[in-house]
Amino acid sequence: MCYAYTVTTNVEALRRLRFTFEVGANIGNMPPLTGVYPGMVAPIIRNQPGFRELVNVWWGMPTSSQALYQAAKKRANRLIEKEGRSISPDEFAEMVANEPDKGTHNVRNTDSKHWQRWLAPEFRCIVPFNSFAEFSNLVGTDGKKLGHTWFAFDPERPLAFFAGIWAPQWTSVRRIGQNALTSDLFAFLTTDPNDVVAVANPDAMPVILRTPEEIETWMTAPWEEARKLQRPLPPGVLQVVSIGPKEDPPPPEAELPGVREPTLF
Numbered sequence: 381m382c383y384a385y386t387v388t389t390n391v392e393a394l395r396r397l398r399f400t401f402e403v404g405a406n407i408g409n410m411p412p413l414t415g416v417y418p419g420m421v422a423p424i425i426r427n428q429p430g431f432r433e434l435v436n437v438w439w440g441m442p443t444s445s446q447a448l449y450q451a452a453k454k455r456a457n458r459l460i461e462k463e464g465r466s467i468s469p470d471e472f473a474e475m476v477a478n479e480p481d482k483g484t485h486n487v488r489n490t491d492s493k494h495w496q497r498w499l500a501p502e503f504r505c506i507v508p509f510n511s512f513a514e515f516s517n518l519v520g521t522d523g524k525k526l527g528h529t530w531f532a533f534d535p536e537r538p539l540a541f542f543a544g545i546w547a548p549q550w551t552s553v554r555r556i557g558q559n560a561l562t563s564d565l566f567a568f569l570t571t572d573p574n575d576v577v578a579v580a581n582p583d584a585m586p587v588i589l590r591t592p593e594e595i596e597t598w599m600t601a602p603w604e605e606a607r608k609l610q611r612p613l614p615p616g617v618l619q620v621v622s623i624g625p626k627e628d629p630p631p632p633e634a635e636l637p638g639v640r641e642p643t644l645f
Contacts, residue, residue, distance in 0.1 A: 384416060384626070386415060386416060386510050386537075387413045387416060389539045391403060391407070391434065393539055397595070398596075399592075399595075400432070401425055402431055402434070404435030406435060416439065417439075418440055418485040419438070419439065420439055421436045423507075424507050425508070426546050437546060437564045437565065438563050438566070439567065440565055441498070441545065441565050443482075444492070452472070452475045452476040478556075480554060480555050480556050483554075486567060486568065486569070486570040488570050488571070498546070499545065501599060501606075504599055505566055506542065506543065507542040507544045507568050510532060510628075511532040511621055512532075512586060514531070515529070516528075516580035516581070518579075518580070528626055529579075529620055529622075530625075531580075532618065532619060532621045534619055535619070537628075540590065542588060542589070543598050543609055543610070544566050545568075546566040547566075549563070569586070571586075572611075573612060575615045576618040580620075587611070589609065590613075
């Protein structure tokens with residue numbers, strides 16, 4: 381899974397894309413995010429009826445009901461063992477209804493019925509990023525795990541996009557003891573890693589859109605066409621730009637007048 385990512389771009393850089401979008405009220409001045417982690421709010425560009433919108437949304441799509449049921453069952457068994465008593469069907473049903481859902485942050489199995497409801501164009505989005513991290517268990521020369529391994533297209537960390545999906549106004553309990561919250565949610569797709577990412581994560585990498593044409597296909601095409609974009613990048617594409625830190629700020633060089641922010645587009 382993608383462990384974390386950064387988005388240090390700005391609204392004006394996003395406007396240089398080949399399509400227009402409206403800016404949501406909760407975007408503000410879009411400060412740089414040097415470490416976006418699951419459960420945080422981050423900007424996406426999503427389809428809305430008749431237009432596209434740049435808006436901040438919670439990272440973490442709804443977890444499947446089956447997974448939440450199994451989590452509640454494990455919690456119930458621990459309670460039974462700890463307190464030495466049985467749990468009534470009504471009590472267990474309440475535990476299932478209130479099982480915390482921290483969200484699913486990466487989507488891999490798009491054949492699952494759980495995800496199919498959000499694969500149509502109206503639920504697709506693109507997620508801007510400048511670098512992303514996988515957690516590496518490899519041990520360095522100091523005897524410690526490498527930890528956060530940050531990837532980008534080059535050291536300048538140009539703007540690029542993950543292929544994402546979003547769910548409108550989903551109600552769920554996020555933590556034990558809290559009330560249910562209703563909010564928009566998003567996540568992005570993953571696929572097999574290419575050779576660069578596989579060094580840190582041999583199982584997966586985010587689905588990355590590299591051209592305006594790929595973005596347009598993702599945002600508009602029927603699923604049978606759009607699903608072809610769920611594939612790894614070619615070998616050699618991406619670089620390791622940082623190892624260790626939990627944040628990845630871009631080089632501290634102010635943009636000179638007339639100089640455009642680096643972008644793949």
